[in-house]
Every structure is written in structure tokens, then in C-alpha cells.
Amino acid sequence: MATTLRSVTRLMRRKNLLPMYRTGSMLHSHATSFGYKEVREEEKSQMVGNVFTRVASNYDLMNDLMSGGLHRLWKDRLVSELNPFPGMKHLDVAGGTGDVAFRILERINSVSRRAMRDAFEENLLEETKIYVCDINPNMLNVGQKRAAERGFAEEKSLVWVEGDAEALNFDDNSMDGYTIAFGIRNVTHIEKALAEAYRVLKRGGRFLCLELSHVDTPIVKDLYDLYSFSVIPAVGELVVGDRESYQYLVESIRRFPRQEKFAEMIADAGFQKVEYESLVGGVVAIHSGLKF
Amino acid sequence: MYRSAAKRLMPMFHRQVKIPPHNHIQSLSIFNSQSRFSTSSTSESFPNQNPDGHFDSSSSSTSTKAFNDEKKTSGHDHEAQNTRTARPGRAQYEEEQERVLRASLNHVIRFGWTEAAMIAGAREVGVSPSIVGSFSRKEAALVEFFMDECLQRLIDIIDSGVDLKDLIPSARIAKLVRIRLEMQAPYISKWPQALSIQAQPANITTSFKQRAMLIDEIWHAAGDDSTDVDWYAKRTILGGIYSATELYMLTDASPDYRDTWTFLDRRIRDAFDLKKSVQEAKYLAEAVGAGMGGSVQGLLKKVFPG
Numbered sequence: 001m002a003t004t005l006r007s008v009t010r011l012m013r014r015k016n017l018l019p020m021y022r023t024g025s026m027l028h029s030h031a032t033s034f035g036y037k038e039v040r041e042e043e044k045s046q047m048v049g050n051v052f053t054r055v056a057s058n059y060d061l062m063n064d065l066m067s068g069g070l071h072r073l074w075k076d077r078l079v080s081e082l083n084p085f086p087g088m089k090h091l092d093v094a095g096g097t098g099d100v101a102f103r104i105l106e107r108i109n110s111v112s113r114r115a116m117r118d119a120f121e122e123n124l125l126e127e128t129k130i131y132v133c134d135i136n137p138n139m140l141n142v143g144q145k146r147a148a149e150r151g152f153a154e155e156k157s158l159v160w161v162e163g164d165a166e167a168l169n170f171d172d173n174s175m176d177g178y179t180i181a182f183g184i185r186n187v188t189h190i191e192k193a194l195a196e197a198y199r200v201l202k203r204g205g206r207f208l209c210l211e212l213s214h215v216d217t218p219i220v221k222d223l224y225d226l227y228s229f230s231v232i233p234a235v236g237e238l239v240v241g242d243r244e245s246y247q248y249l250v251e252s253i254r255r256f257p258r259q260e261k262f263a264e265m266i267a268d269a270g271f272q273k274v275e276y277e278s279l280v281g282g283v284v285a286i287h288s289g290l291k292f
Numbered sequence: 293m294y295r296s297a298a299k300r301l302m303p304m305f306h307r308q309v310k311i312p313p314h315n316h317i318q319s320l321s322i323f324n325s326q327s328r329f330s331t332s333s334t335s336e337s338f339p340n341q342n343p344d345g346h347f348d349s350s351s352s353s354t355s356t357k358a359f360n361d362e363k364k365t366s367g368h369d370h371e372a373q374n375t376r377t378a379r380p381g382r383a384q385y386e387e388e389q390e391r392v393l394r395a396s397l398n399h400v401i402r403f404g405w406t407e408a409a410m411i412a413g414a415r416e417v418g419v420s421p422s423i424v425g426s427f428s429r430k431e432a433a434l435v436e437f438f439m440d441e442c443l444q445r446l447i448d449i450i451d452s453g454v455d456l457k458d459l460i461p462s463a464r465i466a467k468l469v470r471i472r473l474e475m476q477a478p479y480i481s482k483w484p485q486a487l488s489i490q491a492q493p494a495n496i497t498t499s500f501k502q503r504a505m506l507i508d509e510i511w512h513a514a515g516d517d518s519t520d521v522d523w524y525a526k527r528t529i530l531g532g533i534y535s536a537t538e539l540y541m542l543t544d545a546s547p548d549y550r551d552t553w554t555f556l557d558r559r560i561r562d563a564f565d566l567k568k569s570v571q572e573a574k575y576l577a578e579a580v581g582a583g584m585g586g587s588v589q590g591l592l593k594k595v596f597p598g
Binding site: 081082083085087088176177201202203204205206272273288290292 | 384385388392407411414418419420421422423424425426430
């Protein structure tokens with residue numbers, strides 16, 4: 001058992017290293033990564049788009065299967081970090097299926113129920129706007145369908161917008177909060193997406209990012225690698241009949257900047273009080289920043 | 293002296309989360325371990341968050357291969373570096389947080405020591421109420437801010453020279469405690485809530501420290517310069533008196549809290565009398581002992597004559 005584990009990880013490490021050397025040489029051809037593959041920048045967004053078009057219908061089922069239901073807790077954690085309030089203007093990028101948006105809305109409603117006697121708050125509740133922005137219309141469709149199932153069909157606070165995280169169609173200083181859950185990894189230029197987040201936020205607005213990240217604890221890391229490279233693509237093939245998309249998923253996680261590097265990128269975009277929190281030993285991380 | 297020493301010691305108690313150098317950040321415990329870091333709690337920060345905006349590449353050179361690789365891939369380093377220089381100092385958000393807290397105090401009477409008050413405060417200063425989410429212990433931050441403010445005001449009053457000189461020590465202390473407690477009189481209807489927030493397990497260490505600082509400040513201003521075990525005794529006793537008076541004040545309906553101040557004066561007099569009483573008690577015990585001894589002797593003599 002131990003030897004197989006070791007050989008698998010050794011194999012993976014070798015796999016890991018090869019594309020890294022390649023990146024350096026392709027630096028000037030505007031190459032970017034699609035999983036471990038090197039693709040031209042223009043192609044990446046299209047390829048990512050294809051992945052999500054393929055997985056959209058089974059997205060939630062697969063999330064549950066892959067994370068053992070933990071992604072629900074992670075999203076809860078994200079929203080409690082955000083601390084939504086009535087009258088909030090919030091932008092949830094890459095939130096096509098509405099998972100985060102529904103949680104924010106529910107939390108605002110429950111907060112305001114507590115302070116119901118205050119008429120002031122009551123008016124504010126109507127001003128609440130949660131924009132769900134996703135580049136992929138298929139994901140938005142799934143989200144809208146789910147909103148209807150949850151009884152949010154008539155909800156005026158939810159606004160579904162098709163848009164690119166790198167070029168948001170919102171005014172400067174217009175948002176109180178910005179969240180991106182499991183999305184920024186798929187963006188071609190992370191810096192551009194961060195700059196856009198900074199642009200649309202008001203002073204005092206907060207940026208929160210939930211993303212699959214890097215595990216460092218030795219044995220856990222090996223198990224996690226084994227799980228993600230052997231189990232996840234297999235499950236993807238079994239359930240959705242699509243191995244490629246899930247192979248991309250696990251590879252793109254490995255290509256995403258490490259926690260501290262990503263925190264630096266957030267700080268570079270201009271955010272202050274940049275913090276991050278690793279959950280489950282680093283399988284996911286919540287990064288946050290404050291705009292001023 | 294104590295004041296400055298206490299101030300120097302205080303930051304040590306606050307939970308310091310240092311940004312570890314790359315590669316050292318991983319936590320050793322396996323699952324459920326949460327490694328956190330923050331740019332706020334230390335002077336060390338991301339190299340690029342230095343106020344001068346200079347990017348310190350030496351610190352990132354210790355990072356892994358993959359890390360360097362990512363940097364090259366990004367290819368936007370130069371642009372980023374330009375914006376970095378233009379960024380204002382990193383302490384700015386702390387000033388903004390303070391402004392929000394200060395404005396929130398105006399809303400405490402209406403909303404209590406709550407997030408609602410903080411949200412209203414943020415709206416007042418024209419900052420997005422989202423900022424409330426960046427306080428780690430929301431309402432506690434507001435209460436602690438208020439406590440710090442009051443302490444600062446008290447220090448200012450002391451430094452500006454209240455007429456303490458011609459008062460005896462017990463009267464000096466009574467006066468200072470009264471000045472301090474009067475500061476929270478406007479919030480008296482919401483003060484029980486503040487006390488309950490301070491008593492929460494997550495906040496109790498800070499609130500205890502703040503009280504210790506306050507008591508030390510009062511003794512200091514009252515001209516106490518003891519360095520022996522008395523130092524602890526004095527602070528414990530005054531801490532008790534202060535808290536008792538604070539609680540008495542909550543249910544005091546007399547005009548201008550007259551009953552509270554009478555209560556305070558009596559407690560302080562009791563405390564100062566205690567020292568005297570201990571001495572007196574000793575004499576009394578000796579006298580009683582002597583008297584008892586005499587009568588016992590008399591009794592024995594009667595029982596066993598001869």
C-alpha cells in the first residue's frame with residue numbers, strides 16, 4: 001500500500017514538474033494554462049466555457065460527490081465571513097448556480113426578521129440587490145431554475161447577469177460586497193479580475209474569494225493528490241460520462257497560486273487587510289480584502 | 293510608570309499572527325486545522341504593502357519553484373508595480389474602522405451595542421457597511437473601542453490637571469471613578485448589554501485587561517507609587533469597588549446618580565478604613581485574649597481552689 005502510494009505520488013510529481021519548465025519557455029507567446037496543458041490565452045476562456053457547458057446540468061451533484069457535501073459548509077463559512085446586511089448591493093461572480101447568492105439572501109432575510117420592528121430596516125430590505133454574474137449562460141439557467149425551486153422566482157433582490165469577471169459591466173464604487181466562489185481559478189487573467197473587483201467595490205466594500213487551494217501537510221497532501229487524480233476523474237466519468245472536464249478541474253487547482261501568493265496578488269490589486277484562512281488543511285482557502 | 297509599562301506590555305497579549313515566510317506557513321495539525329494570517333496584526337506585511345511601495349523580491353525568492361513560475365506566467369508584474377507605488381499607506385483602513393466605530397457610538401442608544409449600530413455608523417461616515425464584516429468580533433470591537441475612548445478621555449482629564457492636589461487619597465480615587473463612570477451614563481440603558489458582551493468568553497480577556505489598565509490609571513493618578521505586594525491588593529480592591537459601583541449605577545434611578553456616588557464614597561471609605569480596622573482588630577483581639585485569659589484563670593482558681 002505504502003509503496004503504491006509513494007510511486008503514485010512520485011509519478012505525479014514528475015507530471016507536475018514537466019509543464020512548469022515548459023511555462024518558462026512559452027512566456028512570450030501569451031500562453032496560459034488550461035489544467036497542465038499550455039494553451040493560447042484566447043483559447044482558455046473558450047475551453048473553460050466548454051467545460052462548464054458540459055458539467056452545468058450535473059454541477060451540484062458533482063460538487064456534493066467530490067467534496068462529500070463539504071462545499072455547503074465552505075459556502076456557509078464564506079457568507080458568514082461576508083456578514084451581509086439589509087440594503088446591501090452585492091456581486092457574486094462566477095456564481096451561476098446561485099449557491100452563494102441564495103445563502104446571502106437567506107441570511108439578510110433572517111437578520112432583518114430579527115430587527116423587524118424597525119421600519120428603517122424594512123425599507124432597506126427592498127434596496128437589497130444581489131447580482132449573480134456568470135460568463136456561462138448554461139450555469140445561469142441552472143441557477144434560475146434552482147431559484148424558482150427555492151421560491152425565489154419572484155425575488156426582486158436577485159439579478160442574473162451574464163458577464164465576464166475580467167470586464168464587469170458595473171459602475172465604479174457601486175458594490176458593498178464581491179464574492180467569487182470556485183471561480184477565479186478559471187479566469188484567464190486573475191490580475192484583471194482582481195482589478196475589476198477593486199473597481200466596482202465601494203470604499204469599505206469587501207472582497208471574498210473561496211477557492212480550492214494547496215494542501216501542505218505531507219501525508220494529507222499525498223492522499224489528497226491520490227484522491228484528486230484517481231478518484232475525481234473516475235467519478236466524473238462514471239456519473240457524468242466526462243473524464244476530461246474533471247481532469248481539468250483537478251489540474252487547474254494545482255496550477256492556481258498558493259495561498260500566500262494569491263494573498264499577495266490581492267494586496268497588489270489595492271486591497272487592504274488581506275487575510276486568508278485555510279480550511280480542511282488547505283483543500284480550500286477563503287481570502288478576504290477590504291477596499292479603501 | 294506603570295502606565296507606560298502596561299502600554300508596552302499590552303500588544304504582547306493581543307493575538308499576534310505573523311505572516312510566516314513562504315514554505316513555513318503550513319500548519320502541522322492534519323484536518324480541520326486553520327492557518328490564518330493577517331496583514332493587520334503585525335508590522336511585517338506583504339513586502340509590497342510597505343508604505344513606500346517598494347517590492348522586496350528577496351523575500352519571495354525563498355519560495356518554491358512553482359511560485360516563481362506563477363510569477364513569470366503572470367507577465368503583468370510591471371503594471372502591478374506601478375499601481376503599487378501609488379497606493380496609500382496600509383494603516384488607512386484602521387483609521388477608517390476607527391471613524392466607523394466613533395460614528396457608531398451615536399447609534400448605540402437606539403440600536404444598542406449591535407451590528408445594526410455599526411452599520412448605521414458606517415452609513416453615517418459614507419463607508420460601505422460591508423466594513424463591519426472586517427471586524428473579527430463585531431459588537432465587542434465597538435464596546436472595546438468605547439472603553440479605550442473613555443480611558444483616553446480620563447487620561448486627558450488627569451493630564452489637564454484636575455484639582456486633585458488638595459484632596460485626600462480616598463477622595464481623589466472617588467472623584468476619578470466618578471468621572472469615569474459618568475462617561476458611560478448616557479449609555480446606561482444599553483450598558484448591561486455591553487457588560488454581557490464583555491463577559492463573553494471570547495472577549496473576557498480584553499475586557500479584563502482594559503479594566504486593569506483603567507484601575508491602574510486611577511491609582512497612578514491618585515499618587516500611588518507602591519511597588520510591594522500592596523500594589524496587587526490595592527488594584528484588586530479598587531477593581532471590586534469600581535465594578536460594584538458600575539453595577540449599582542445600572543439600577544440607580546436617583547437624580548444625577550446621587551445614590552451611586554454615595555455608595556461609591558462609602559465603599560472607598562470602607563476600603564481605606566480596612567487597613568485601620570485590621571490594626572484595631574488586632575488590638576481588640578489582644579485585649580479580648582487578655583481578658584479571656586484572666587477570666588479563665590479566675591474560673592480555674594474557683595474550680596480547683598488551692
